[in-house]
Amino acid sequence: MKVLALETSCDDTSAAVVDGDVVLSNVVSSQDDIHAKYGGIVPELAARRHLESVAPVVGLAMQQAGLEYGDLDSLAVTRGPGLVGSLLVGLSAAQGLALRTKLPLVGVNHLEGHVLSVTLESNIQTPFLALLVSGGHSALYLARDIGSYVEVASTRDDSAGEAFDKAAKMLGLGYPGGKVIDELARKGDRAAVRFPRGRVKSDPLALSFSGLKTSLWDFLRTREKEIRVEDICASFQEAIVDVLIDRAEKAMVATGVRRLAIVGGVSANSRLRERAAEAMDAVGGELFVPPFSLCTDNAAMIARTAILRAEHGLTGDELVATSRLPLGPRWQGA
Ligand code: KG4
Numbered sequence: 001m002k003v004l005a006l007e008t009s010c011d012d013t014s015a016a017v018v019d020g021d022v023v024l025s026n027v028v029s030s031q032d033d034i035h036a037k038y039g040g041i042v043p044e045l046a047a048r049r050h051l052e053s054v055a056p057v058v059g060l061a062m063q064q065a066g067l068e069y070g071d072l073d074s075l076a077v078t079r080g081p082g083l084v085g086s087l088l089v090g091l092s093a094a095q096g097l098a099l100r101t102k103l104p105l106v107g108v109n110h111l112e113g114h115v116l117s118v119t120l121e122s123n124i125q126t127p128f129l130a131l132l133v134s135g136g137h138s139a140l141y142l143a144r145d146i147g148s149y150v151e152v153a154s155t156r157d158d159s160a161g162e163a164f165d166k167a168a169k170m171l172g173l174g175y176p177g178g179k180v181i182d183e184l185a186r187k188g189d190r191a192a193v194r195f196p197r198g199r200v201k202s203d204p205l206a207l208s209f210s211g212l213k214t215s216l217w218d219f220l221r222t223r224e225k226e227i228r229v230e231d232i233c234a235s236f237q238e239a240i241v242d243v244l245i246d247r248a249e250k251a252m253v254a255t256g257v258r259r260l261a262i263v264g265g266v267s268a269n270s271r272l273r274e275r276a277a278e279a280m281d282a283v284g285g286e287l288f289v290p291p292f293s294l295c296t297d298n299a300a301m302i303a304r305t306a307i308l309r310a311e312h313g314l315t316g317d318e319l320v321a322t323s324r325l326p327l328g329p330r331w332q333g334a
């Protein structure tokens with residue numbers, strides 16, 4: 001089954017063609033240049049840039065796939081969660097294409113796309129746990145089957161990516177900041193500063209990063225002696241990774257599932273990958289981390305989700321842009 005998908009939920013304009021589990025093209029036009037000077041995403045600017053980029057990006061995806069519209073079986077588009085202005089650009093473009101090509105169009109939940117991105121370059125079987133860590137989201141999902149997910153944990157405040165980005169901003173390292181912090185941290189001492197590991201008393205599985213962010217702010221304001229930026233980065237990163245690994249381990253114990261996928265932009269983090277591999281070795285589990293191009297926001301994962309849902313006899317989501325869209329019910333215990 002060949003699907004052309006569009007993804008415009010946040011600040012990347014993407015179109016991709018996927019045939020079964022083979023990515024024929026996956027074009028991503030990043031907007032980092034326009035948001036960098038504000039130190040974060042400006043929704044109005046994101047929507048305007050999507051409007052300029054969407055048609056050329058779709059054209060390029062079709063060209064790279066070497067296909068005509070008549071070769072496709074379906075179209076798919078992200079319908080949420082995300083920035084409504086950005087989502088609407090993708091939805092309108094996809095609806096226009098559907099009218100023109102007479103192809104069916106299905107709406108896809110962006111979070112399901114991230115979770116199922118791992119099925120593109122691995123033969124992971126359900127059930128598996130997916131740690132989704134990006135700028136927009138931080139959560140752990142149990143994928144029981146295609147179309148059947150439980151939210152095992154989610155963040156109570158900031159996402160892991162936001163914590164990296166805000167720290168980079170405080171340290172004057174630019175935006176987005178995760179990659180720079182990761183690189184500097186390699187030359188730093190992880191034990192130089194003891195930052196707090198965020199916990200939520202009432203929910204041992206919940207993630208929390210806002211206290212960590214505040215503690216970095218306090219540390220930078222009140223430090224008495226100079227500490228190398230590499231050491232601050234290594235210590236800050238270790239606090240985030242500790243929290244993520246701890247929750248993933250707890251989720252494995254709670255669900256009894258020993259397969260872990262890490263998806264979303266923060267999965268590129270070298271220390272997170274190292275610690276996750278060690279943790280999975282320790283319990284005899286399996287770790288799956290898709291290539292970076294499939295971890296950050298991309299349309300290939302949206303096309304793949306539409307294909308897997310169709311193969312499992314599931315319908316697509318309705319075609320309404322929605323900023324908040326949970327992926328399955330909250331975990332209530334085994
Ligand atoms: O998935 P993504 O491209 O976009 C969202 O949906 O948010 O994720 C972007 C996030 C940013 O916060 C960025 O700082 C972070 O991923 N990131 C990293 C690394 N590379 C990107 N965080 C930690 N270490 C990295 N190497």
Ligand code: ZN
Binds near residue numbers: 110114134136296297
């Ligand atoms: Zn995303």
